[in-house]
Amino acid sequence: MAPLISIKNLYFSYGEQLVLENINLEVNRGDFLAILGPNGSGKTTLIKLILGLLKPQKGEIRLFGQPSATFKERWRIGYVPQRAIARVDPVFPVSVAEVVSFGLLPKKSFPRFMKASDWEAVREALRQVEMEAYGRRKLSQLSGGQQQRVFIARAIVAQPEVLILDEPTTGVDVTTQERFYDLLGLLNQKGLTIIIVTHDIGIVNKHVKQVACLNRRLVYHGTHEEFCSSPRLKEYVGEHHLVIHRH
Amino acid sequence: MFWDFWQYNFFLRALVAGFFLAVAAAILGLYLILRKDAMLGHGLTHIAFAGVAVALFFDVVPFPVALLAAGLAAFFILKIREKAGLYGDTAVAIFSSLGMAVGIILASVAKDFNVNLLSFLFGNILAIRDIELYGAILLAFGVIGTLIFFYHELIYVTFDEESARAAGLAVDRLDALLALLTAITVVIGMKIVGLLLVSALLVIPGAAALQLAGSFKKCTLLAVVLGAVSVVGGLNLAIILNWPASGAIVVTSGGIFLLVAALKRLRSA
Numbered sequence: 001m002a003p004l005i006s007i008k009n010l011y012f013s014y015g016e017q018l019v020l021e022n023i024n025l026e027v028n029r030g031d032f033l034a035i036l037g038p039n040g041s042g043k044t045t046l047i048k049l050i051l052g053l054l055k056p057q058k059g060e061i062r063l064f065g066q067p068s069a070t071f072k073e074r075w076r077i078g079y080v081p082q083r084a085i086a087r088v089d090p091v092f093p094v095s096v097a098e099v100v101s102f103g104l105l106p107k108k109s110f111p112r113f114m115k116a117s118d119w120e121a122v123r124e125a126l127r128q129v130e131m132e133a134y135g136r137r138k139l140s141q142l143s144g145g146q147q148q149r150v151f152i153a154r155a156i157v158a159q160p161e162v163l164i165l166d167e168p169t170t171g172v173d174v175t176t177q178e179r180f181y182d183l184l185g186l187l188n189q190k191g192l193t194i195i196i197v198t199h200d201i202g203i204v205n206k207h208v209k210q211v212a213c214l215n216r217r218l219v220y221h222g223t224h225e226e227f228c229s230s231p232r233l234k235e236y237v238g239e240h241h242l243v244i245h246r247h
Numbered sequence: 248m249f250w251d252f253w254q255y256n257f258f259l260r261a262l263v264a265g266f267f268l269a270v271a272a273a274i275l276g277l278y279l280i281l282r283k284d285a286m287l288g289h290g291l292t293h294i295a296f297a298g299v300a301v302a303l304f305f306d307v308v309p310f311p312v313a314l315l316a317a318g319l320a321a322f323f324i325l326k327i328r329e330k331a332g333l334y335g336d337t338a339v340a341i342f343s344s345l346g347m348a349v350g351i352i353l354a355s356v357a358k359d360f361n362v363n364l365l366s367f368l369f370g371n372i373l374a375i376r377d378i379e380l381y382g383a384i385l386l387a388f389g390v391i392g393t394l395i396f397f398y399h400e401l402i403y404v405t406f407d408e409e410s411a412r413a414a415g416l417a418v419d420r421l422d423a424l425l426a427l428l429t430a431i432t433v434v435i436g437m438k439i440v441g442l443l444l445v446s447a448l449l450v451i452p453g454a455a456a457l458q459l460a461g462s463f464k465k466c467t468l469l470a471v472v473l474g475a476v477s478v479v480g481g482l483n484l485a486i487i488l489n490w491p492a493s494g495a496i497v498v499t500s501g502g503i504f505l506l507v508a509a510l511k512r513l514r515s516a
Contacts, residue, residue: 051413052412052413052415053409053412053413072415074413074414074415075414075415077413079410079413079414081407081409081410081413084407087407089281089406091281091457092281092405092406093457093460093461093462093463093465093466094402094406094462094463095462098399098402098462098463099406101399102399102402102403102406102407102410102411102414103414105399105400105403105411105414105416106414106415106416110396111395111396111397112397112399112400114399138461138462154410
């Protein structure tokens with residue numbers, strides 16, 4: 001079976017500054033991949049390239065076997081952006097259910113009117129993240145952890161096959177982070193392929209199956225167990241990130 | 248005396264044109280505010296001013312030239328922001344300064360059309376022509392149609408542009424559509440309330456509605472009502488107090504904003 005995401009010989013630079021160099025990576029169905037690396041290592045850039053927000057200068061990205069540039073079924077990849085919570089405008093008059101419904105738009109054709117079945121899908125997505133009771137609430141009235149769950153619901157409402165999260169727990173307290181990662185583990189058990197970008201391996205190793213370490217180049221890609229027993233990786237991801245203990 | 252005005256055709260035309268302009272401006276303004284692009288309308292007024300000056304300089308009809316200038320400026324503002332990585336307000340500031348400079352230079356060189364130019368700066372709602380009247384009605388229906396057919400996309404793009412792009416939505420086209428409608432609003436509004444004041448109709452009703460309403464739909468409806476009340480109330484105030492109509496409309500709009508802000512404070516106290 002072809003990998004869901006295949007990256008070959010990928011290069012990207014901002015002006016003169018080379019950010020990604022010769023990246024080769026495959027993500028297969030059912031994976032739970034953590035992409036680790038220090039600040040400025042190119043993690044978010046790599047995610048933006050996968051999502052089509054940036055164009056590769058060299059190399060190839062294939063999504064579900066198709067070249068990324070011509071890939072149209074974007075709803076098959078759910079996305080929770082970096083600092084999603086911090087970006088929530090307290091004035092913005094939008095309800096939780098409306099935010100989740102946005103995730104259905106790429107699956108619909110013009111005119112993208114919402115039907116009763118769409119709102120049922122929204123309710124189901126909120127149910128999955130245990131936020132069903134909050135559909136009518138204004139998003140900005142929720143806590144950071146609750147908002148993060150709403151963004152997950154938005155990302156999974158169209159029933160994507162891959163979920164990509166970029167530093168999803170920034171600004172969320174530790175207890176809420178634990179619950180959040182348990183939710184991701186549950187979604188992965190149900191068959192959702194997950195890619196999470198983080199610098200916090202200590203919290204995600206509970207559920208992560210694969211680890212990729214990025215520092216401009218892909219310095220490591222393997223299973224979580226192999227990663228734990230590889231002392232050389234400290235130099236790439238930083239000593240303090242390697243507090244590893246599978247629960 | 249006051250009610251006599253309601254029997255005059257010119258007053259009714261002013262009410263109808265102002266009402267529809269206010270509806271279009273209030274809806275567009277809400278999106279502009281939430282996208283932190285509230286100054287776009289103001290910037291485009293300066294560009295339209297340059298367009299009017301060019302048209303008067305070459306003795307051609309100002310309306311299409313101003314529309315072309317504002318439409319092109321809206322397009323380039325979006326492009327500059329996208330390619331040069333400038334914040335929205337920076338690109339707007341560059342274009343609005345250039346627009347005003349061109350207008351002033353042409354007015355100074357030509358000298359003989361200053362009075363005409365001033366009428367576009369301050370508007371003359373009581374002397375509007377068919378083109379402004381029907382233009383305002385068409386514009387309002389165009390904006391309402393856009394709102395109906397692109398409602399969810401517009402909110403999504405406004406709320407989280409990056410995710411909307413990642414989802415494959417045509418963000419640039421929606422941006423261009425909003426900018427174009429704003430440019431048309433500015434140009435139609437220049438004869439109704441004047442270039443200096445049209446941005447007030449774009450911003451104040453939406454800003455007031457955001458103080459009170461909890462949902463996007465309610466907010467849109469409230470912005471439209473407040474915009475319409477500003478125009479109808481302002482026109483009547485102008486007659487009662489013998490004020491310039493465009494100034495009275497904007498003062499009414501500002502008064503409503505202050506009232507709403509006070510109401511919000513009372514509610515949260």
